[in-house]
């Protein structure tokens with residue numbers, strides 16, 4: 001059976017980008033006859049400094065976001081990465097497979113490191129190799145992600161191919177496919193339509209957080225940057241209007257329709273009409289989720305229990321694959 005794996009970093013709060021580009025699609029993938037494995041990637045989070053108390057809280061909040069959005073821990077394996085040590089172990093083996101030249105091409109590292117590459121952690125540099133381990137440890141075949149993770153999934157395929165080739169283990173690691181679908185694979189910053197919406201952008205007005213209340217969501221959409229022209233007749237006409245296109249894409253994704261259908265519905269409408277409609281739609285979809293997250297966050301022990309049970313199930317899949325990998329590599333194992 002096809003197997004789906006994806007992960008979210010507990011580095012700050014969840015954004016509308018994480019929801020539309022990832023979590024919402026994970027929920028849609030559940031119950032479609034595939035194994036679904038969803039992870040809170042805490043080992044990835046610490047590639048940049050995380051205050052320990054904040055990390056603990058963010059890990060539970062990402063778990064609560066998954067659960068409140070509809071990830072069912074009986075239907076999917078839901079756990080946090082550090083509880084399954086096989087991730088770190090396979091990550092090390094892959095550090096010895098991946099080439100420096102490959103890592104040097106990773107655009108996310110270059111963006112995050114900026115001019116300060118010398119000051120970054122070694123972990124941030126090796127991040128994509130740990131991500132490859134996350135995926136290949138389960139022999140996952142499908143990886144639903146936002147557009148920004150495409151290069152990392154392609155690197156995962158390169159690592160799988162080189163491992164299989166070097167160790168003459170043809171077909172051992174499958175070639176996972178990135179699944180980048182729907183109208184919101186790259187949700188943009190509300191103040192600058194050329195930048196991605198992210199957890200770490202400097203102004204809170206740039207992003208919608210999954211935990212924002214109704215008034216905050218309405219205010220952020222109202223203040224979102226747009227151009228003065230009304231909505232056009234066709235979606236194609238939005239190609240040079242990144243801010244306008246972004247709001248249409250968000251609307252389409254929230255209402256489970258296509259961006260073309262949204263443009264048809266609102267053709268000729270001004271922002272004074274579209275933005276309040278978008279805000280109402282976002283509130284109606286997000287507020288039940290954020291209320292449920294609040295409720296779950298009041299009982300952290302229950303979240304920890306769910307993550308612990310998920311980790312037990314993850315280990316059952318991962319450990320035999322890790323053992324076979326060690327054997328292929330030539331590690332002596334005494335048990």
Ligand code: TYM
Pocket residue numbers: 005006007008009010017018019020021022041044130131134135143144145146147148149152184185186187188196197198
């Ligand atoms: P992270 O935590 O940055 O983001 C989690 C998921 O949300 C998507 N996403 C977006 N999608 C659309 N628009 C946006 N503005 C936006 N911002 C974030 C991301 O593409 C991602 O799917 N490296 C990963 C975590 C990871 C992972 C993995 C993913 C670790 N191991 C294995 C898949 C498989 C990351 O940093 O996600």
